[in-house]
Amino acid sequence: MRRINHLRRILMAAAAAMSIFMNANAQSGKPPVLRIDPSQAYGGNISDFFSDVTYIPLETTKESLFGDIGKLIVTDSSFVIADMDTRSTLFFRPNGRFAGKVKWPANTMPEIKYDRSGQVIQVYYIHQYDEARKSLAYYSLSGQAIPAPRLRNYVYPQGHLPLGQGYSLRLNNCQFGKGAQPKDSIFYLAEIYKGDALYKRLLPYNQRAKMAFCYLFGKVVNAGGDFSGFIVQDGVTYMATAVENLMYRISKDTAVPVYQVVFPMNTAYPQSVLQMKDTRLLDSVKAAARPVGTIISISKIFYNKRKLFFKGESPYYLSYLSTGANSIYNFVYDTLSRQLVSLERLAPDAGCSFLPAFDPRDGLMINGVYHHGGRIYSYVSSLDMFNAKEKTKNKHPQYPPVLKEYFKKQTRKSNPVLVSMKLKE
Template sequence: MKCFLALFISILFLYPGYGKAQDETKVDSSKVRKIRIDPQTAKGLSAAKLFEEVKFIPLETTKESLFGNISKMEVLQDRFVIYDIDTRSVFIFSKDGHYINKITNKDVSKINKNSIIVTFQIAKVDTSTFIDIQSRDIIYRFNKAGVFQKSIKPDIFYNALKINNTSIVQNFSTDNKNIYEFAISKGGEIKKYFPFTYKRYEENDYIGLGPRFYANSEGDKFLFHLYYSPDLFEITEDGVSLKYQIILPTDISLPSGFLTDPQYKFKQQSYLAANKNTVYGLSGCYTFGNYLFINLTRWTQQHNIKKNLVYNLKTNELISIQDIGPDETSHFLPINDSTIGGSFLNLGFLCADKEKLYTSMSAVSIAKFGDMNRQHANDFPPALTAYLKNNEEFKNPVVIALKPLKN
């Protein structure tokens, strides 16, 4: 957690005297939709009943491109950008899986010997796209081919999310005390939402990692959630509303006062470890048409405990992604590795773009599924067949791109 706190402080910029900043802005909750779900009642479907297309994309393995795991992935128009925490490197592949380049700690240390890569951001400036590596208060900007361009000092709107001419500024602060989860800046006016203090990471064993802003498929709205909350907020250029309130069975919900009661102080993680089925938050919240994809964050790693769900907002049907069955659409292969205890159980989907969701499987997992389904080997896509026949001891993961049906 200290590592995250250091990163948090490094990206916390102050905004003294900018625009007309008001006190915390009220969230509109007048049109909230309450969704009552019991995860264990979620049903499985065949892949074709949820997805129009399932594509397996082996990432090319060479001496230069070999890495461990996908810690973070972003999808650009023509390529994947991947961070691997084991090698502290950013890898760039085409959407067909061909290796393009990588950005390593060595590359960054040539610019500044005290710098290391802990993550990356995608920056769009006019019509150009860049890969930004942040180290303390300096941004090292590379083009999307992985070639260094320049060092820059982050400005007031660095890392802001955009909706037309509106900026959503994360970790907004006007001084060293009052911090907000985000602020909406439009036409010189700033609306601030959800105040907190960064001391929450020092004053409790607070779990607060991972992205919480999710663009919809049209790109004109974002879903957002707070830590330790089942509520989903919708952010537009005009403000914030409580969109969905997910109501879970009492026996898997956090106890009342979990964040405020002294009995849980510095005991939050031990409580969750002892009550592994408790849902303590959300992640991976994406909307495609009437489908709402959500990952219920739970300590457990058991396949029979359902965490990765799809809720049909039109029919109220609850679907378990962990129980999606293989069929012709998925080339008779599973769409995730949860049945054998793989990373999907914990991480869910890595990311999404306007059309597709993305996950991955390790070489070991995909080899197991290939062996288990060898009677359908003729249905495997050619690139995957070649990948499975390659007997190299170490191979890069396989990215899986899933295009939901229009509903």
């Protein structure tokens, strides 16, 4: 008992020291450096991190059959999927039943966004040969075409991330174009609104002081997107600036730097370019090709107790079927033990019936995991589901009724299976 109490005191002291260290650094504006080497990330079992793993087969019919999940949107009442093969947006109910689909107009590429405040799906149809030709369509969460929603129907302003209690986040940038000179002026990368009124400006960046950053990037991840890389927990979200990889904790009142993430030189975009002051050199940096798979930013940042989850983002990915370093993009960092784990290296176990919980090919690498309603979502192809079933027969897995029915009636060519799970406390 004395040894247990002594160990408990050590752990409490370590946690307190970490908290003091992070708070002191946050107040000074110099967050602790978090060095992340994907090649050194550990693995483990899926049940070490997730519980209540639930499989949701997406109904497969002649009308609903599609190729691959290009984008997944999880809402309270549906799953919305963009598929390049069938050139359509598909809608499925929470139980996986098919609700309908919308075919894309010819010669267009869609930009699909979930407007959380208006509870609608926005689709920008952009002409493949003329980017100036755009059209905007709205759909309900179940797939019905609807007129543009009235602004009075919005709880939060359009294009904002709801933080709760009437507050929302709007993202800006400090970018300036070729031929222009940086201004000795402050540009705020984030703004907080209370209703329609500006409440507070956050993340001040001076174009002249941050010349290279503003010229090359000038924003946080998904600044022009639909906030798909942001997770809000109790009015707080986390985000990071591109290349700098400065991770901020954002609330309605503050933007606190919590970490600066540093990747190995062979993995990440070189931070040395941020010191350049010559636009001609910066133009050459823009034109230079970076190796496929280079991590340029981080997204999908959130905490679960002492564990920090985040994803490395790359403009271009290279697919690997093995667990080599080039395919590691999703991380779990234990802020107390300082152990780094990769989601790509988690192995199926009895908690998930020895079936994969993530796409072992491109899905996890490109899209990462999805968050909604306190649960984590991913997907697995039917090919991988049936292959895993064959390989694990000797483990005598216990399948729930929905999977028994799925394996009985579906094939390797059926639609993917969504996976819903809880983070383990």
